[in-house]
Amino acid sequence: MIPRYARDEMTAIWSPESRFRIWFEIEAHAADKMAALGVIPKEAASKVWEKGRNARFDVDRIDAIEREVKHDVIAFLTHLAEIVGPEARYVHQGMTSSDILDTCLSVQLARASDILINDVDRVLAALKKRAFEHKMTLTIGRSHGIHAEPTTFGVKLAGYHAEFARARRRLVAAREEIAVCAISGAVGTFANVDPSVEAHVAEKMGLAIEPVSTQIIPRDRHAAYFAALGVVASSVERLATEIRHLQRTEVLEAEEYFSPGQKGSSAMPHKRNPVLTENLTGLARLVRMCVVPAMENVALWHERDISHSSVERGIAPDATIHLDFALNRLAGVIENLIIYPERMRENLNRLGGLVHSQRVLLALTQAGVSREDAYRLVQRNAMPAWRGEGTFLDNLKNDKEIAARLAAADLEALFDDAYHVRHVDTIFRRVFGG
Numbered sequence: 001m002i003p004r005y006a007r008d009e010m011t012a013i014w015s016p017e018s019r020f021r022i023w024f025e026i027e028a029h030a031a032d033k034m035a036a037l038g039v040i041p042k043e044a045a046s047k048v049w050e051k052g053r054n055a056r057f058d059v060d061r062i063d064a065i066e067r068e069v070k071h072d073v074i075a076f077l078t079h080l081a082e083i084v085g086p087e088a089r090y091v092h093q094g095m096t097s098s099d100i101l102d103t104c105l106s107v108q109l110a111r112a113s114d115i116l117i118n119d120v121d122r123v124l125a126a127l128k129k130r131a132f133e134h135k136m137t138l139t140i141g142r143s144h145g146i147h148a149e150p151t152t153f154g155v156k157l158a159g160y161h162a163e164f165a166r167a168r169r170r171l172v173a174a175r176e177e178i179a180v181c182a183i184s185g186a187v188g189t190f191a192n193v194d195p196s197v198e199a200h201v202a203e204k205m206g207l208a209i210e211p212v213s214t215q216i217i218p219r220d221r222h223a224a225y226f227a228a229l230g231v232v233a234s235s236v237e238r239l240a241t242e243i244r245h246l247q248r249t250e251v252l253e254a255e256e257y258f259s260p261g262q263k264g265s266s267a268m269p270h271k272r273n274p275v276l277t278e279n280l281t282g283l284a285r286l287v288r289m290c291v292v293p294a295m296e297n298v299a300l301w302h303e304r305d306i307s308h309s310s311v312e313r314g315i316a317p318d319a320t321i322h323l324d325f326a327l328n329r330l331a332g333v334i335e336n337l338i339i340y341p342e343r344m345r346e347n348l349n350r351l352g353g354l355v356h357s358q359r360v361l362l363a364l365t366q367a368g369v370s371r372e373d374a375y376r377l378v379q380r381n382a383m384p385a386w387r388g389e390g391t392f393l394d395n396l397k398n399d400k401e402i403a404a405r406l407a408a409a410d411l412e413a414l415f416d417d418a419y420h421v422r423h424v425d426t427i428f429r430r431v432f433g434g
Contacts, residue, residue, distance in 0.1 A: 005283060010115050010324040013108050014317035020057040022104045023076055026201055027091050028052060030183060030193075033200035040090035047087040055083050073097040094192030098304060099183045102217045105316065106180055107205055109225060112320040113175035119327035120168045120232070124161060126334035128432060131157035135424060138417055139253060139344040140355065145245075149355050150348060150420040153254075153339065158431045160239050165431075167232040174228035177221050181205060182213035187303045214303040219294070222312070226294035229319050233287035236326050240280035243333065247274045253344045257336035276333050283326040290315035348417070353392040357382050359414040360396060360406075367405040377402055 012018055028048050035045035058079065066075035074097075081088035092100075135154035140147050181202035185193045202209050210217050247255040256276050258264070264271030293315055297308035348355070357378050364374035381395035381402070390398075393415055397408050428434075 005325045006321045007324055007328065010112060010321050011317075013111050013115075014321070016059045016062075017057065019104060019108070020059070020062065020076060022107050022205075023073075023100050024052050024055075024057070024080065026100055026103050026183075026205065027077075027080070027095075029201045029204040030095065030197050031091055031093075033194075033197045034090070034093055037194055037196065039093055039194070041087075044087040044090040048084055048091060051084040052080065057083075071097070073100055094185055094197075095183060096186045096215060098216045099185070099193075101309075102213075103181045103183065103201065103205065103207070105312065106178055106207055106217065109222075109316065109320070110175055110179040110206070112316075112324075113171055113178070115324055116229075116232075116320065116327065117168060117171050117175070119324055119331070120164055120171060122331040123164050123327055123334065124168070126331050127157050127161040127164065130154075130334055130337065130339075131161060131428075131432075134339060134341070135428065136421065137339070137341045137344065138348055138421065140348045140350075147347075147351055147355055149358065150417050152421050152424055153341075153344065155421075155424060155427055156242070157334075158427060160235075160242075162431050163235050163238070167235050170228040170231060174225045176208075178225045179207050180210040180217055180221065181207040182210045182217045184210075184213045184215075186215060188212065188214040216300070216304045216308075219297045219300065219308055222308075223291075223295045223298050226291050226315065226319055229323055230288040230291040233284040233323055233326065236323075236330050237281050237284035239330065240277035240284070240333075243277045243337070244274045244281070247277075251343075251347065252340060253347060254337055254339045256333055257338060276329060280326050280330055280333075283322050283329075286322045287319050287326070290319040351392075352385055353415050354382055354385055356415050357392070359419070360402075360411070363410065363414055364402070364405055369405055 028045075031040060031045040031048050034040045035042040057076075061082075062072075062075050062079045065078050066072050069075055069078070077088070077092055080091060084091070131154045133154070134157065135152060137153040138150055139153045139156070141149050141151040181198060182188070183193060183198035183201050184190050184195075190198075198209060201207075212218075243254060243256065245251065246253045255272065256274050258272045263269075264273045264275075293311045297311055300308060361371075361374050361378045364377060365371050369377070377399065378396075381399055382392060384390055385392040385395055389395075393411060396402050396406075396411050402411075
């Protein structure tokens with residue numbers, strides 16, 4: 001992660017200060033329950049909160065201790081003892097480092113999920129607004145990058161809205177799966193810490209209980225979480241790629257907003273490049289590259305090893321920070337997208353009606369022509385029009401075999417753009433309700 005692609009709210013979740021504050025809260029809540037159980041003195045638990053609640057944990061001091069002891073949690077506990085005093089000896093009773101590390105990571109990923117869900121809500125709102133704005137704006141649909149049949153720009157955006165609605169559900173499910181607590185001791189048997197301590201910490205930290213945590217929370221949860229982020233990133237890239245294609249000079253049906261004073265090229269002053277959506281394509285790759293390492297983290301040795309640790313220290317902040325930035329950038333692109341309906345109409349008519357070839361094909365079959373013969377007849381008149389040799393409709397009218405089956409007026413009726421978009425309302429009801 002670099003600051004260029006980071007927003008403050010998400011970055012704050014992964015700061016050392018936030019991490020140590022969460023560690024403290026886990027330890028302090030655990031101490032409260034241990035005191036209630038009579039495992040440690042109540043005065044000790046009270047002192048932990050009294051001294052630590054508003055304490056500023058010194059990151060440099062903790063780092064200095066870690067350089068000596070070579071253990072991050074021990075370094076934190078040593079510093080906490082410096083703040084709390086003698087009562088700190090009761091902290092961490094029966095617990096293991098992973099109880100703190102894994103529960104903290106769950107809290108961070110859950111909080112990151114909340115931000116990402118809000119980000120998707122912004123994308124959804126932008127897509128809905130622009131979809132209704134261009135609900136009936138005719139444009140050409142493309143398959144393989146080639147003109148296919150007419151659609152509307154609103155239908156295009158409605159499709160992306162449906163996709164990001166699925167993205168939101170995936171993030172909600174990912175949050176639910178990752179938001180679990182593990183306070184179960186050295187190999188997860190609760191030998192030296194009562195299960196009620198775990199339940200208490202889980203409640204206070206807004207987490208569910210991991211049923212079997214060995215010494216760690218099983219990493220299939222994390223794999224599912226990062227996989228969900230990867231899918232959302234792919235949806236970001238799909239929409240970004242669509243906009244990039246539509247902004248090509250030869251197409252120019254839509255383009256990113258170009259602000260006053262913005263420069264597109266250091267060499268060519270005329271350039272207006274799709275830099276935001278190109279950036280989104282790159283950010284999507286950064287998020288997706290975290291998915292495979294997360295899946296490889298699932299197969300740890302026995303009750304645990306730490307081969308996953310270095311991976312997660314990198315991918316957890318990187319994936320969430322980059323996706324947060326990407327979603328907000330995408331929302332801004334959609335909100336400010338410049339759309340050119342006249343150019344869409346121009347491109348729609350570029351092939352002189354060839355986009356209606358399927359209607360002619362079907363009309364011939366309904367007039368008694370075999371599908372094979374109908375296809376041959378339509379293609380025979382379409383290919384010259386493709387090469388600029390007459391219009392498609394005129395070619396059809398002049399074809400004697402077709403004229404024997406379809407009158408000129410019947411052929412003309414098949415070239416009605418409105419026919420292709422008569423079910424737009426149905427599509428919008430499916431996506432937006434109502």
